[in-house]
Amino acid sequence: MPVTDEAIEKIKTMIVSGELGPGDRLPKEADLAERLGLSRSSLREAVKALSLIRVLDVRQGDGTYVTSLAPDLLLDALGFVVDFHRDDTVLDFLEVRRILEPAATAMAALAMPEAEIVALGGVLAELGEEPTVEALVANDLDFHRRIAAGSGNPVLCSLIESLSGPTARARIWRGLTQEGAVRRTREQHQAIYEAIASRQPEVARSWATVHIAGVEEWLRTMLGSAEGALTSAEVNGSGKRSAQDRP
Amino acid sequence: MPVTDEAIEKIKTMIVSGELGPGDRLPKEADLAERLGLSRSSLREAVKALSLIRVLDVRQGDGTYVTSLAPDLLLDALGFVVDFHRDDTVLDFLEVRRILEPAATAMAALAMPEAEIVALGGVLAELGEEPTVEALVANDLDFHRRIAAGSGNPVLCSLIESLSGPTARARIWRGLTQEGAVRRTREQHQAIYEAIASRQPEVARSWATVHIAGVEEWLRTMLGSAEGALTSAEVNGSGKRSAQDRP
DNA sequence: TCGTGACGAAAGGTCGGATGTCCTGTGAGG
DNA sequence: CCTCACAGGACATCCGACCTTTCGTCACGA
Known part of the structure; x- marks a missing residue:
């Protein structure tokens, strides 16, 4: 398994096991990378993936946090x-x-x-x-x-x-x-x-x-x-990324 | 909006618009990065995120493909x-x-x-x-x-x-x-x-x-x-990442 | 002719560092 | 006491190098 996927699993485990709760802040990139035994680049890929599905919330200049995990x-x-x-x-x-x-x-x-x-x-x-x-x-x-x-x-x-x-x-x-x-x-x-x-x-x-x-x-x-009359992607770019909650 | 998120949106658009269909192969990382106007590192974060939700399927030594997009x-x-x-x-x-x-x-x-x-x-x-x-x-x-x-x-x-x-x-x-x-x-x-x-x-x-x-x-x-009798993470590490389909 | 194994190109995987950008706490100055 | 500029911390982005895996090719031998 690639180190990035491994990192995703480890972070997930840290959250599910309760080591990291909603709203908690993760160690800074460099520290967490060292702790998980990989480079910052690879860790960032993992964080980005978890961020897409709203598990993590990264705030530039501040830190990376666990979201509320609300349904x-x-x-x-x-x-x-x-x-x-x-x-x-x-x-x-x-x-x-x-x-x-x-x-x-x-x-x-x-x-x-x-x-x-x-x-x-x-x-x-x-x-x-x-x-x-x-x-x-x-x-x-x-x-x-x-x-x-x-x-x-x-x-x-x-x-x-x-x-x-x-x-x-x-x-x-x-x-x-x-x-x-x-x-x-x-x-x-x-x-x-x-x-x-x-x-x-x-x-x-x-x-x-x-x-x-x-x-x-x-x-x-x-x-x-009317086969094909309805085309996909008529309405795009909605980019509804709003309701991030920051405790 | 971060360039990575922008890249995610662009790739998504490429797929939804039909420019990239199920099973299609993406340009190699370097080319796609140049086309989207960002570095390979940042592009990889985007690809990793889309890969986590099974939209893309990356195969080392081969290339990156769009999955079947089956429900x-x-x-x-x-x-x-x-x-x-x-x-x-x-x-x-x-x-x-x-x-x-x-x-x-x-x-x-x-x-x-x-x-x-x-x-x-x-x-x-x-x-x-x-x-x-x-x-x-x-x-x-x-x-x-x-x-x-x-x-x-x-x-x-x-x-x-x-x-x-x-x-x-x-x-x-x-x-x-x-x-x-x-x-x-x-x-x-x-x-x-x-x-x-x-x-x-x-x-x-x-x-x-x-x-x-x-x-x-x-x-x-x-x-x-029995409040609290059920602890989370009793069954973990399932990691069921199996049925990737490769046309 | 056909199977097989070695080789090399291609593509992704990983890494570490340099530099830019943003947020926040803090302390000087009014 | 309030305001604002500054410094530090943390993420954002990029770069370039090197490793690993995959797959097509081709020469060799049965």
């Missing part, structure tokens, strides 16, 4: 991975969403705090009559994100968010708007919201299923008929 | 991330499994080929009367893995497999402590198998839910009473 932070790296998938696997991802989102929606109907439900309604209301595509996508993302968060399970929330990556959603929406299905989507959003607000988990679950199944079905026929 | 390969990296989570989030993961596995089981009851069902029964049969804990866990993992694969959705399958990691050690502990857990688990496995074999998706779904909810409930009470 949302680590699962966030999943979004990076999802971006790589081509259109022929989008349906598989959507199918998983059709499993997860209804479940999350039902959970939200039971667990979501009143204040959050009010805010959820506000999201629907703040969308005008003739929204731009960008506003529509942002609004849709916000709506589903709040519901996922309302499930009370951070793992489930992050998973859903990662799977409905901005790329895929933007692509889908682009097509949906052209089909003029905006109205139906808004009606379904409204129905989901009302089911949650009235604390009816099964109704909420069903509407969520209907909602996603609709997108799924549309995409299925779309991929079947 | 199972990329989601496999999720397992690495999941390993970092502490026990206080295990319940969240288990809850997600309680959503995904029943759905996968129901799908398997409809889609699993006869030959695979026979093999599934074989897995149950090959476990002796007095299995070791290790054999039990391995058998359990195999059983659930086959069902997940039987769903016909590779994304769902990989996701379940990745999420099963942290709960594995919990199951080990359970097998060691709880009386009758082994017998009950085997009965439930048998019931799940029979439901699949007789093509009854709803029965299969219910048994799977019961099965996982049982583990969940046990773990919940266990974490409540």
Whole structure:
């Protein structure tokens, strides 16, 4: 095994074993390199890799730290991975969403705090009559994100968010708007919201299923008929590397 | 943005845009470094990071290649991330499994080929009367893995497999402590198998839910009473880095 | 003709040091 | 007491050299 991979494993072990806890600072590069028995260059490769998946947080001029290791932070790296998938696997991802989102929606109907439900309604209301595509996508993302968060399970929330990556959603929406299905989507959003607000988990679950199944079905026929009409990489360079937490 | 991160984005773009397809070979480090406008060292950090999440496959003496980008390969990296989570989030993961596995089981009851069902029964049969804990866990993992694969959705399958990691050690502990857990688990496995074999998706779904909810409930009470009894890093060094595919 | 083994080019693996850039604590000065 | 410039520490980047592995080539022998 290359020394770099070995270093990755050792650092991982240091964290999992509890020797390094969330927020702890690692020894400086030179010291850690000596301790692990490799050069700084190789160590930096290991650190970079662990940094990509949000396990380590390097701050120039300061030091290298272990992140909070919160589920949302680590699962966030999943979004990076999802971006790589081509259109022929989008349906598989959507199918998983059709499993997860209804479940999350039902959970939200039971667990979501009143204040959050009010805010959820506000999201629907703040969308005008003739929204731009960008506003529509942002609004849709916000709506589903709040519901996922309302499930009370951070793992489930992050998973859903990662799977409905901005790329895929933007692509889908682009097509949906052209089909003029905006109205139906808004009606379904409204129905989901009302089911949650009235604390009816099964109704909420069903509407969520209907909602996603609709997108799924549309995409299925779309991929079947207009082969190649949907190209990848229409929306890139998002570079959403934000919510690093620094204790 | 650091040049290394920039390089990661550029390589990602090259892949997502189709300039580099699965199996394609990247220019050699020196050339690619020059093309992207950075040093070989920095480029190597980027490559190492992309290699960790299975996007690139570096082969010494040969070259660097884009992997197949298959969902199972990329989601496999999720397992690495999941390993970092502490026990206080295990319940969240288990809850997600309680959503995904029943759905996968129901799908398997409809889609699993006869030959695979026979093999599934074989897995149950090959476990002796007095299995070791290790054999039990391995058998359990195999059983659930086959069902997940039987769903016909590779994304769902990989996701379940990745999420099963942290709960594995919990199951080990359970097998060691709880009386009758082994017998009950085997009965439930048998019931799940029979439901699949007789093509009854709803029965299969219910048994799977019961099965996982049982583990969940046990773990919940266990974490409540014996706080801190479950230490992390009981099972480490797995380092399952195997199924690299080289076209 | 075919198999085999040695050779060498090519590519990644590792290393250590030099220099640039950024953050932070600290102490002089107002 | 507050402000700001300075010095130290730590990461960022680059460079160039050398090692290791892989694979294609080619000559040799069966």
